Amino acid sequence: MWSKIFYFAMVPMVYAAFAVLIGGLLFKLAVVFFSKKFSGSLATYPKRLPRPVGVAAEAFAVPAAWKKDKVFWFFIIAFHAAFALLFIGHLELIREFKALQIVPHEVFLGAGWVGIVLMISVLYFFFRRFKSPWREISVPEDFLLLILLFLTMFIGSHLHLSARYYAGGGAFDIPVEAYREYLSSLVAFRPVVPSGLADSPHYVLVVLHVFLANLVLMMIPFSKVVHMAFAFLSLNLRRK
Amino acid sequence: MEKEKALELKKILKTRLNRPMRYYIDTCTRCGLCYDTCHAFQGIPKKEYSPVGRAEVVRKLYKKYTRASGFLFPYGADATKFGDTVMDQLYEAAWSCTGCRRCVVNCPFGIDTGQMMGVAKQLLIVNGTAPEELVMLADAAVEKGKSIDQFKEGYRNVIRDLEKEVQKALNLPAPDGLIPMEKKDAKILYVALAGAHSIVNPAIIFNAARENWTLSFFEAVNFGFFAGDPEKANFIAQRIIKEATALNVKEVVIVECGTAFRILRALMGRLPFRVSSIVEVIHRYLKEGKIRVKEGAVSDAVTYHDPCQLGRNGGVFEEPREVIRKIVTDYREMSPTRGQNWCCGGGGGLVALDNEEFRIKSGKPKKEQIVATGAKIVVTACENCVSQLKTIQSGYGLDVEVKYLTELVCENLDV
Numbered sequence: 001m002w003s004k005i006f007y008f009a010m011v012p013m014v015y016a017a018f019a020v021l022i023g024g025l026l027f028k029l030a031v032v033f034f035s036k037k038f039s040g041s042l043a044t045y046p047k048r049l050p051r052p053v054g055v056a057a058e059a060f061a062v063p064a065a066w067k068k069d070k071v072f073w074f075f076i077i078a079f080h081a082a083f084a085l086l087f088i089g090h091l092e093l094i095r096e097f098k099a100l101q102i103v104p105h106e107v108f109l110g111a112g113w114v115g116i117v118l119m120i121s122v123l124y125f126f127f128r129r130f131k132s133p134w135r136e137i138s139v140p141e142d143f144l145l146l147i148l149l150f151l152t153m154f155i156g157s158h159l160h161l162s163a164r165y166y167a168g169g170g171a172f173d174i175p176v177e178a179y180r181e182y183l184s185s186l187v188a189f190r191p192v193v194p195s196g197l198a199d200s201p202h203y204v205l206v207v208l209h210v211f212l213a214n215l216v217l218m219m220i221p222f223s224k225v226v227h228m229a230f231a232f233l234s235l236n237l238r239r240k
Numbered sequence: 241m242e243k244e245k246a247l248e249l250k251k252i253l254k255t256r257l258n259r260p261m262r263y264y265i266d267t268c269t270r271c272g273l274c275y276d277t278c279h280a281f282q283g284i285p286k287k288e289y290s291p292v293g294r295a296e297v298v299r300k301l302y303k304k305y306t307r308a309s310g311f312l313f314p315y316g317a318d319a320t321k322f323g324d325t326v327m328d329q330l331y332e333a334a335w336s337c338t339g340c341r342r343c344v345v346n347c348p349f350g351i352d353t354g355q356m357m358g359v360a361k362q363l364l365i366v367n368g369t370a371p372e373e374l375v376m377l378a379d380a381a382v383e384k385g386k387s388i389d390q391f392k393e394g395y396r397n398v399i400r401d402l403e404k405e406v407q408k409a410l411n412l413p414a415p416d417g418l419i420p421m422e423k424k425d426a427k428i429l430y431v432a433l434a435g436a437h438s439i440v441n442p443a444i445i446f447n448a449a450r451e452n453w454t455l456s457f458f459e460a461v462n463f464g465f466f467a468g469d470p471e472k473a474n475f476i477a478q479r480i481i482k483e484a485t486a487l488n489v490k491e492v493v494i495v496e497c498g499t500a501f502r503i504l505r506a507l508m509g510r511l512p513f514r515v516s517s518i519v520e521v522i523h524r525y526l527k528e529g530k531i532r533v534k535e536g537a538v539s540d541a542v543t544y545h546d547p548c549q550l551g552r553n554g555g556v557f558e559e560p561r562e563v564i565r566k567i568v569t570d571y572r573e574m575s576p577t578r579g580q581n582w583c584c585g586g587g588g589g590l591v592a593l594d595n596e597e598f599r600i601k602s603g604k605p606k607k608e609q610i611v612a613t614g615a616k617i618v619v620t621a622c623e624n625c626v627s628q629l630k631t632i633q634s635g636y637g638l639d640v641e642v643k644y645l646t647e648l649v650c651e652n653l654d655v
Binding site: 028040137223230 | 263266287348352578579
């Protein structure tokens with residue numbers, strides 16, 4: 001029974017999650033591009049930088065937050081930078097990318113700091129919402145999303161840290177090769193859950209991590225996380 | 241609320257779901273960076289007057305009716321159905337927003353709360369709870385557009401009287417033709433407001449510059465836009481566009497009215513003529529030497545209030561400053577300024593409503609800015625701003641004089 005549930009989370013649900021993520025994002029973008037354009041200009045002034053540079057600067061450097069709340073800005077940047085590293089780290093769990101080893105590092109990259117930075121940032125975002133005025137403008141979705149992200153990152157971080165730093169070695173160490181065998185089989189559409197994963201005492205945590213990550217992926221197109229795509233489009237409007 | 245009414249409102253909500261609105265509904269993370277960027281919130285610190293507080297009222301309706309998540313898990317997104325409570329919330333949100341768009345420049349995603357309030361205003365019209373005064377003014381403007389010939393003769397008589405004032409100011413021999421009307425192939429069509437000051441001062445400037453111009457039969461102000469009725473707003477703007485096209489003018493010059501300027505310059509798409517503000521034209525005349533002012537004639541400390549629709553939303557920042565600096569010896573900049581300047585609280589049609597107490601409170605940041613400059617004269621280039629600045633001046637007992645830019649120029653014109 002449990003093995004079937006675990007397999008469901010590790011294989012069919014992963015495919016379903018990516019299908020929902022990609023399909024959802026494409027659907028959202030298609031709906032946007034087929035909806036009525038605004039005929040005039042929604043520009044604001046002064047415009048100090050040319051449009052593409054200005055949009056990129058506002059999206060990646062978040063000057064609106066820098067001007068207003070430097071602590072918040074710090075955590076926004078820390079979170080998004082760590083998220084980019086998290087993405088690269090997971091790519092390296094599929095197979096080795098020589099280009100990513102320009103700066104030689106052990107997989108998973110960041111020596112554990114990526115997960116720690118993400119968790120601290122998420123906790124900051126979470127507890128910030130307990131305080132007025134952010135408490136008044138928050139809706140349940142805001143908290144649920146942050147809880148989901150925190151749990152996913154906490155388990156992922158635990159898996160990484162225990163494998164990397166557990167002094168006893170052996171039992172808790174799921175080798176990188178096991179992750180690569182599993183993830184590359186998913187990418188190749190010949191899914192297997194290797195014994196290196198399935199026989200580990202940590203397998204239940206791997207399943208839980210994948211399950212929660214699946215939920216996060218499926219939520220992206222239908223929650224405010226869609227700002228990862230829409231932020232550029234709405235910032236572009238301000239400079240048109 | 242009756243089911244039929246809710247269905248009608250739902251229909252409006254969906255028709256307004258254009259491309260920008262889709263971004264604004266889905267992108268907001270409720271980070272709260274905009275929270276205190278609204279002048280109304282500065283004066284009355286409650287959530288309902290914060291940009292995100294306002295936008296959320298509209299967003300929750302969209303979530304309920306246009307998002308699967310809002311339909312399936314309304315609690316998660318705090319999605320809301322149409323009802324009397326939400327309509328009251330929409331009223332408070334929409335009619336406390338001047339559409340100054342200061343929140344837009346302080347939002348990390350550029351979310352335009354003013355656009356969302358446009359939806360709220362239209363919903364209020366359909367619900368029958370929009371401010372009657374604005375709806376009536378919009379209707380009157382539409383009616384004038386439909387039957388302009390009935391108004392022409394009366395208007396010409398008024399203009400004849402005003403021509404005498406122009407003659408007197410410029411010390412000319414005769415008043416005839418100083419305010420031309422229906423002049424085909426004129427270079428400029430000037431669109432004024434109902435008040436005589438909005439015609440006489442610019443007419444003095446145009447005549448001093450020996451401009452080939454003509455006066456529009458229509459007033460520039462767009463009560464359809466203020467009321468939040470897109471059809472009437474478009475009709476009112478089209479009256480001017482049609483008149484300009486029929487007269488074959490090269491440039492339409494808009495009176496000191498920020499919203500009228502922005503509507504024609506930025507919101508009506510590509511037009512067969514140039515759209516300028518009278519402020520830009522005065523600046524151009526000074527630069528080209530077509531008019532001269534008495535340089536350094538005013539020694540009192542003077543500050544300039546950027547009308548939001550002219551500055552932050554129209555990009556006209558430097559022209560008025562350069563004009564003022566020519567006339568005054570002690571120019572003082574407000575802080576913050578330009579894109580971050582505080583709205584005075586009179587825009588978006590608010591100044592036409594019976595809400596003086598609210599406007600005095602929401603004008604608090606502007607009052608503080610003016611006081612900090614120590615200026616004796618506040619110059620601006622927008623009718624709504626002048627009215628609101630005068631309300632702030634009397635409400636807080638400020639020892640300042642509020643002036644139109646055209647007024648300052650005409651008083652110091654070197655003719």
